[in-house]
Amino acid sequence: MDFLHFNAASYGYGKSFHLHEVSFTLSRGRFSGIIGPNGSGKTTLLKGISGELLVGRNQIYLDGCDMSRMTGRERARKIACVTQFAESIDVTVEEYVLMGRIPYRRKMQVFETSEDFEIAEKYMKLTDVYSLRHKKFSKLSGGEQQLVSIAKALTQEPDLLLLDEPTSHLDIMHQVQMLNLIQELVQKLNLTVLMIIHDLNLASEYCDYLVLMSEGRVFDCGTPMEILNYKNIEEVYKTVVITETNPLSKKPAIFLVSGKVLNSRNV
């Protein structure tokens, strides 16, 4: 059941930042998270999968296929991305979501098919943005724009959904709404999700599997229970934390300790 497999992948930006022999495996239909401090290579990792960075042969496999042999179009039919912000462009929500069908358009095809409209409608309903379909995308709130971006990504009918901190600028209500939706999608559509997330508590609550990055390498990977202990976090983030168990979900919960409290305890 190896769906996404990193085989000692080393790639990066020209002569500057590089990932070193990154290896891990994700199985299909799971909600996985990438965590790690700033500059640890989370986004670089994602860009290798999305095709923004060039990766050599036999380093990343998707569903058994070497990704470096895929064309942009093939990739876009299997992988969809949602980034932190969406460009505010002056089109309706429906037109925006329909752009997700572009990877399926034939060479000289100028207009969408009725099937494209049906698929777009289906995913607008699933993400609860169908009522917004005639509104301009640029007039929506940040949370609504992210939901519409997810609808567009789903309209690509991907097997793998990549999310780069999709909730980082949202309030907790919208964060939870969004992550609940993604969790639901994983179950309903048998979608595989790989998400960069900064908030360790959210990562713990929502993800089935975590990849902890540090200085361009995979520090550790496993279930939240295996990864999110104070030893790992202190070593990677160089920060003192306390880990407890969430009484309801039984998942690890991380508490930060302020400098003041830390000093008073030490004295």
Place this chain on the structure above:
Amino acid sequence: MQKKLLARWALYLLVILILLVLAALLSLAVGEITIRLSDIPAVFRAKEGMEYVILTKLRIPRIVLAIAIGGSLSLAGTLLQGIYRNPLVEPYTMGISGGGAFGVAICIVLGLHLRWGSYLLPVFGFLGALATIFMVYTLGTRKSRGLSINRMLLIGVMISFIASSGMLFLMALSSTESLHSIIFWTMGSLNEPNTGLIGLVLVISILGLLVSYGYVTPLNALRLGETKAQHLGINTSYTIKVLFVVASVITGVSVAVAGVIGFVGLVIPHLMRRIVGTDYRILLISSFFGGAVFMMLSDLLARTLIAPNELPIGVITGIVGGVMFIVALSSMYSKTES
């Protein structure tokens, strides 16, 4: 939804084609000698007389050239704004027009057109535009990183400056006579006696429109930004390269034949985007015909305002276009504030 959208697009297209026909009829009728529209069929049937000569030798070639040049410049502006995702880009700001003008200035100062024939002027104009394209393209691309949009843009602006300084330099060196022809050429004119050249411009402008229609989907995807377009499987750098070349060739040909006519490529795409929306499937064709209408009307003003003399058309497009632009912009702001 789809049917409604298509119906709206068809309506836009119909309105713009009606405007095109009206502007063409107006240009046929109005001039130093007014020819009544109701007389025109009779004139054509007679196939002789002064009015027949005016229509076939003067007005119709001008109308055809106005459509081709207006359409080309406006289409080039739309394409460049689409690939650079910057509303201020047009053939003029990219240095393509400046390079063409510089080429022509060289030809005039060296007196080559007097020795070898005046067809050398458009040839030099086109070569100047091509040289600019080549420079913007090679300097704007780096082997390691591929295409850099901002770099290309900045280099275009700089080449535009260099070309205009070079032209001033040539003008400072040249005789009064060639000075006059450089200035007149720089200001642009649709007065082109060679009908073969007019036909060529028309064919190239239509080819440009057809080729760019092959790239409407990438253009639409590029509205999301380059990265997001790549996520949709679009080969963005290839698209940008092809469309840059298309925009450059149609601009180069226009500049070579009609001189520097600014603002069409900036104002018309803007207005059209405001009216028909940002979807390139309707935007490309409406920009093309919108530019054609604008150019015909500007030319009409240029040859009637101070008749029997003729104003340079670049003056008209500059003033009318600039004012239209400011009016449209301020009405947009007052709408969003209220």
